[in-house]
Amino acid sequence: MKGACRRILAGLLMCPGLRLQYRGNGALVKIGISGKLYILLGIFSGVMAIPAWAVEHPVGFPGPLPPSLQQEGKTASSAVVSPLPPDTWPEEGGGPSRNPVFMMIAGKKEEGPGWTRTFRVDRLPGETAAPPENFFAGVVESDGILWMAGLQGDILAISAKDGNLIWRRHLRAPLPSPPVVGPFSVYLAASEPGVTLPHLVLYSRTRTLVRGEGPGLVEALAKKSGAVRWSVQVPGGCYGSPVLLPHTIMVQTGAGHLLFLDRRDGHTVYDMLLDGRSLGLASPVRDNLRVVVAQENPPLYQEVSLSGPRRLWRFGWSKTRDWEHFFIGTPLLAGKTLVGILRRPDLPDDQVVAINPDQGRVLWSLAFPPGDLPRAGDQALPVVSGDVVYVPSGVSRSLMAVGLKTGKALWTLRLSERPSTGGAVTGNLLLLPLPSGRLLAIDIRTGAVVGERRVAGHLGPHPPVVVGNRVFVAGEDGTVARILLDEWGERIRDLVLPSKPASGQVISKTAVPAP
Template sequence: MRTIRLWPLLATALFLTGCSSAWKLLEGVTGEKDVVLPGKRESVLSPGDSTTAPSEASSEPIVIPTAETNSSWAQPGGQATNSFGNLSAGATLSRAWAASAGEGTSSEGRIVASPIIVGGTAYVLDSRSNVTAIRTSGGGQAWRVSLVPEGKSTRAFGGGLASDGQRIYATSVFGEALALDASTGAVLWRKKLGAPVRAAPTVSDGTIYFTGSSNEVFALRASDGGELWKYQGTGGQATIASSPSPAVAQGFVVIPTTAGEIIAFTATDGLEAWSDALTSSDPAASATNIGSVAGRPVIEGNQVIAISNAGRMAAFALNNGERQWTRDISGSQTPWVAGDHVFVIVNGKTIMALSRRTGAVRWSKELPGKVWAGPVLGGGRLLAVSSDGQLASISAQTGEVLNTTKVSDAFFIAPVIANGTVYLLSDDAELIALR
């Protein structure tokens, strides 16, 4: 059923800048059950234990779709829906090359945006707002361009990249959106927005969609940056260092907000179709949870799946917002949808498989190490990376960790896959290609 929007009153849009990663803020934070909302709901976390959950419907096998090769990873979530199924990737992965992609995380900035892969080139936004183009054939640098306006300090971070195959579209914390020539990095147009942008864009059917720091929603023409429509949002709660992007499909654009909501708009004119809160109105819960939707919403068919940091994961009908199921779990990572199942990392330390139809938990496993980002599904197995530099391969059928490999010092960005190659962006801005 469609629900009433619950904008938090007297809240301000505060972007936390005092830690070295989004997930370090989340270590030890668990969702708390409080206000009962409409829809099917069942707690999956045992009291006092955020890493265990009962398995349900265990007699039904988890069937993984046949792997398909994607030629590009053109959007922060792979494509405009933020859903990609099972992608081709080798059964064993070895380092093909590694290349510097700019400035890594430091006290002056952090890497928060996913790399994109288009036309044989990887594009990376670093912690100092530089965009670097790297050839995927061997890791050679094609070009590097700064997004920092003249006279501005580079001590700011945020934004992200997306592409339509010909141009690279960038959003920046300096309150601008830009289009770059994919081959040369030349600035084709530059649009001043009047508000900082820390979220990544999504481009679809000639339009770029993204959110501002106070939950404004922008829709710009990809050809020249002209404004098609704008939604004036309301400042939300404190948020974590992340770069979530909208999901776009079937004439709808679904926006994640720092207020813990998702809002669906009609893509052509920006009319609000429906909205739902994934955050608690309990002040006690709000004090211990950062309520933003830091992961990307996912569209698969007529279903939207989203998770917030304040103890809510839910599925909705895309066309009318009817809630299909709800789970009392928290997370800052984007759920990965494949076939009839959803795979998600909860509180940075537990990976779960849920039924897309009912939200039933098929399995739940605690991951070794510190805090994890991902997963993506490549070659029939789940891949995730950790804050202590590990790459884990996980069985999609059982959740068993098949192997872990030390690859770098730290990862906070989920892997991306294109043409059978797995790309990892480390916290020190090294792009690593595995084949």
């Protein structure tokens, strides 16, 4: 009887005449004009048409894979051993900490020297020289392959060992966020904003509208060949990365939709309409059954439970006009704490805010010193390692280490440029990319800069990727580089050894100015 009820519920969830309205933590079900017919069809389809694997998880939320995918996964895993999680990308693909650092397989030897490659877009007829690729979204590493998405619409797969091109695919729209790599497919979100001059004028004041335009595109490519498996259009612009679930991928759109698309063919399994109109460059952030969606302006966080699905709470900044405050970038989930950056453009200043994700209430907040407003599109992506969160501020040109539980500033590193990410932490070493193309090596115990390298002409807002002693970066000038930490000096090597950061008093440091 219990199984039959689940099948009936699964059928009801597939009915187009059934709509859910959420009030607080409860749900009100509304039946449309043809609701009775849809209920009958839902019962029939629930009993007759739902495959066995969908009984427990009718709309593709976390649970066992379908039998076909389970078999494919077993076949693949017996042939390939990956040092990375096989079915997720932790930076923008939904991982709660956004610290892209992985250990090598025990006993696997590092091979090959460091290298630097520069990639250009395909030259058009009549062009004497093609412009460089723009890897604003940084780099993703999986199974010895680097994946870079370009703002010109290109996605490239190259060898992590020597930087040689494996395949390149040109897609229909710019790719502003990192791809997400699954066992057999690469998933991307793109957007065709259709920006006009009035859009830009309004966006310079309010940071709205431009990112809510569309249409958005979500596409799946074959991992080995780059062939397009499917491409679907979604309402509003798609500017964040998808999040992989066992049967679906989850994307948020500028029109306020949280969509669940079937991984096999891209059809919409579930469409959840959220509050708001400008979801910005943020990606959904998932921790188990919890998903947080960030709206940029007006500033709003919404938490959704994948058990249902249903909205649990919404957190907004009250008593402000649209352009007085906004959240910048994708927040992070670190256990019982949600961390995000609130920006006030009137002073201007940045403020790091910690929220209890179970209740949607503020735990603590900490303000950076006031400064000047960065260019439109600036990001602030905090990173957590252990009990410390590393928070960048483009307004104050600084990086702050903050105790996650206490909200106490441990140290502040003042910079001559505007950081967009908290970097990547391995052991006691933090690697911080800067817009000028410099990569700083920082001792996380004191905030002191212990090394520096110029690795590209310009680096975007995403952290480098660390795999063992190898560091991978991709720049906005088409540069992709592999750096070996072993070749960076003994002091750097000593910091890479795993150790907990010290929790000392407030320290202020000043980095070497950019040339």
